[in-house]
Amino acid sequence: MDGGHNCMTEFIVTINNRKFELSISEEGKVLIGDRYIRTELTEITKNAYVIRIGDSVYEISSNKLGADKFGITIDACYFDTTVRTKLQETANELQKNKSRLFHHSDVKAPMPGLLLKLKVKVGDEIKIGESILILEAMKMENELRSPASGIVKSIFFSEGQSVEKDSIIMTIE
Amino acid sequence: MIKKILIANRGEIAHRIMKACREMGIVSVAIYSEADKNALHVRRADESYLIGPSPASESYLHKEKIINLAKEIKADAIHPGYGFLSENPEFIRLVEKSGIIFIGPSSKSVEMMGEKTSARRLMKLNNVPIVPGTTEPITSIEDGKKVAAEIGYPVMLKAAAGGGGKGMRKIDRDEEFEESFNRAKNESLKAFGNDDVYIEKFIEHPKHIEVQILADKFGNYIHLFERECSVQRRHQKVIEEAPSIAVDNETREKITKAAIKAAQACGYYNAGTIEFLMDKNKEFYFLEMNTRLQVEHPVTEMISGIDLVKQQIKIASGEKLAIRQDELRIHGHAVECRIYAEDVDNNFAPSIGKIIHHRLTSGPGIRIDRGIDVQSEVPIFYDPMLSKVIAWGIDREEALARMKRALGEYQISGVITNIPVFNWILKQKAFLDGTFDINFLDNEFLPLVPDIWKEKLSENYEEIAAILGALLKQKEMHINLSKNCIEENNGWRAQLYD
Structure with a gap:
């Protein structure tokens, strides 16, 4: 180790649903897992690169597809790559969860049953995790909690009605 | 003698034809639509003329415009390439009438081969084997079913005016005939303006x-x-x-x-x-x-x-x-x-x-x-x-x-x-x-x-793609970073000079 470790930027690259975690130093030294790889990148044009990785040189063409997306072609193989710094990846995950929290959300019946009790009404403001209804199934009372925070937009069933599995009981916005 | 050829096409085939012209010492003429003004076939031609707006119907398929241009620029011949007007008997007839040489067969030959059922009749007559089936369009569902039963299911329904898979249907059983027949007729009417369909035996694994x-x-x-x-x-x-x-x-x-x-x-x-x-x-x-x-x-x-x-x-x-x-x-x-x-x-x-x-x-x-x-x-x-x-x-x-x-x-x-x-x-x-x-x-x-x-095709290269992706991203970040630095520096300097 030569102390370059401290100035390394961590990246998460996603290709075909596979995630690669790698760190790159200022000088282009790449760390994947516990392997250090020497690389040297030469730009031929904005869309064509020559890259030395260890003992081999690869000619690669690329398309910029979005803020963190590159289409990369090597030897007639094409890869859709999503590249984020570790920080961006974390922010991205948070953002995804956040949108789950705040965007419109359906409350679905997880199992067929009898709608025993509705604890909220249209217009109520509710918080994620708040108990909203009781569904009786297989002689058991199941408490359903809200999957999102927001306002109850509509309710499609009333107490005493039976619901099928996956039917939407209410929507929250 | 052909000294000048108008190429009524675009893309690789126009370019290909120009290469032959160049090698034979013939002047090649490109036509191009508005969308194609920087296209390679325009760059490689000896002369090039804007023929019309981007839609093919107003440019590469516009018979009169193309023939008039050919006359105007004194082209001896028109090469149609493939697609577009290459197998359009009406276009070929117009070219023939204009006194310009059409680089291809006569309009008559194209017509004889263009309609599928008459081509099948012609082949049968000349002992060229055809797929067993009808050489006339099917006129009714009853007739069709009879023919299909005779040659044996599965059969194919095909558009007489057709090509490219449109108006084409495979039928496995008698019960499917009626619906497939109606659908094939509709499809071929939409695609070719003609709803004649005929029956061929389905050839397994051809x-x-x-x-x-x-x-x-x-x-x-x-x-x-x-x-x-x-x-x-x-x-x-x-x-x-x-x-x-x-x-x-x-x-x-x-x-x-x-x-x-x-x-x-x-x-x-x-x-x-x-x-x-x-x-x-x-x-x-x-x-x-x-x-x-x-x-x-x-x-x-x-x-x-x-x-x-x-x-x-x-x-x-x-x-x-x-x-x-x-x-x-x-x-x-x-x-x-x-x-x-x-x-x-x-x-x-x-x-x-x-x-x-x-x-x-x-x-x-x-x-x-x-x-x-x-x-x-x-x-x-x-x-x-x-x-x-x-x-x-x-x-x-x-x-x-x-x-x-x-x-x-x-x-x-x-x-x-x-x-x-x-x-x-x-x-x-x-x-x-x-x-x-x-x-x-x-x-x-x-x-x-x-x-x-x-998935299995390119596993070897996934890691290399990941490394390049990360390096490209890092490069971008550096560019943004140094841009910011310059701006900050300039701001600082500007203040200093103020």
């Missing part, structure tokens, strides 16, 4: 084999062997080869003879192709005749050494064929891959845009016919074929190895291409051992779309 012929205006006919075009996606050819691995000498003898008979039957001259279906027992049946130059003509050129476009021009200018059949030999093996701008994993949607990087492949046995270069637009208005990679080898194995190598070297950026698909095909056992038939891609490849087909 190969698409076609024969290239040349004929002059003096009744001399030769063939340039067969091509194998069974690798198709929904009736669109993707890979073509010459010769066919499935055609032995005896079959070759028979099928080429049948092809020449077919060409003679319609009084054909110029270059043409007779398409056949061939079953497992090497029985072959006439499918249709393409009365023009074909996309896949280069594989025939590579194995025969004959420049088909030059032959077309010579024949059109009234020369006798200078090649004798007994001088022709199959030399080696050639294969062609059609490179399309298409997003395979997004339902094969055309990928439009500007080519921002284009590095050709080359080396032993490689030929590229292309319609693009750096800065070319790939417009939405036309067929998204960018180029064709053709590989020649002393045998099939070498040709395929060269193709694989060449595709690895070929780089295109700016649009998404189907190049990786060839990587998949070139690794399939059925393709390599020659057992594939026309259903190969539809049965083996399409179920793996989207994305699954890529």
Whole structure:
């Protein structure tokens, strides 16, 4: 180790649903897992690169597809790559969860049953995790909690009605 | 003598024809639509003229505009390429009337082969084998059912005016007949403005084999062997080869003879192709005749050494064929891959845009016919074929190895291409051992779309792609960082000087 470790930027690259975690130093030294790889990148044009990785040189063409997306072609193989710094990846995950929290959300019946009790009404403001209804199934009372925070937009069933599995009981916005 | 040719086409085929003109000392004229003003075929022509707005109907399909321009600029001949107006008898008739030479067959031959049921009648009359079925359009469901029962299910319904898979339906049972019949009629009315359909026996596991012929205006006919075009996606050819691995000498003898008979039957001259279906027992049946130059003509050129476009021009200018059949030999093996701008994993949607990087492949046995270069637009208005990679080898194995190598070297950026698909095909056992038939891609490849087909193909390179992606991202971050630094510095300096 030569102390370059401290100035390394961590990246998460996603290709075909596979995630690669790698760190790159200022000088282009790449760390994947516990392997250090020497690389040297030469730009031929904005869309064509020559890259030395260890003992081999690869000619690669690329398309910029979005803020963190590159289409990369090597030897007639094409890869859709999503590249984020570790920080961006974390922010991205948070953002995804956040949108789950705040965007419109359906409350679905997880199992067929009898709608025993509705604890909220249209217009109520509710918080994620708040108990909203009781569904009786297989002689058991199941408490359903809200999957999102927001306002109850509509309710499609009333107490005493039976619901099928996956039917939407209410929507929250 | 032809001294000046107007090429009524665009893309790679216009470019290809211009190369022949240049080599023969003939002036080539490009026409182009507004979308094509920077296209390669315009750059490579001796003269070029804007013909109209981008939609093909107002430019490359506008018969009168094209003929008037040809007269105005004193072109001796018009080469139609393939597609567009190449097999339009009305256009050819107009050209013939204008006194300009049409580089292709007579309008009469095109007409005789254009309507499928009459072509089938003509072939039957001339002892060219046709797929068992009707040679007249089906007039009623009852009649159709009777015919289908006679030849035996499964049967195919086909549009008499058709092509390209439209108005085509497979029927497995009597109960399906009525609905399929109505649907096929509707489809073909929409696609061709004619709802005549006919019945053919369904051929199990057929190969698409076609024969290239040349004929002059003096009744001399030769063939340039067969091509194998069974690798198709929904009736669109993707890979073509010459010769066919499935055609032995005896079959070759028979099928080429049948092809020449077919060409003679319609009084054909110029270059043409007779398409056949061939079953497992090497029985072959006439499918249709393409009365023009074909996309896949280069594989025939590579194995025969004959420049088909030059032959077309010579024949059109009234020369006798200078090649004798007994001088022709199959030399080696050639294969062609059609490179399309298409997003395979997004339902094969055309990928439009500007080519921002284009590095050709080359080396032993490689030929590229292309319609693009750096800065070319790939417009939405036309067929998204960018180029064709053709590989020649002393045998099939070498040709395929060269193709694989060449595709690895070929780089295109700016649009998404189907190049990786060839990587998949070139690794399939059925393709390599020659057992594939026309259903190969539809049965083996399409179920793996989207994305699954890529999974095992390229694992070796995933890590390299990941490294490059991260390095590119890092570079971008640095550029942004140094931009900020400069701005900050400037701000600081500005304050200082204030």
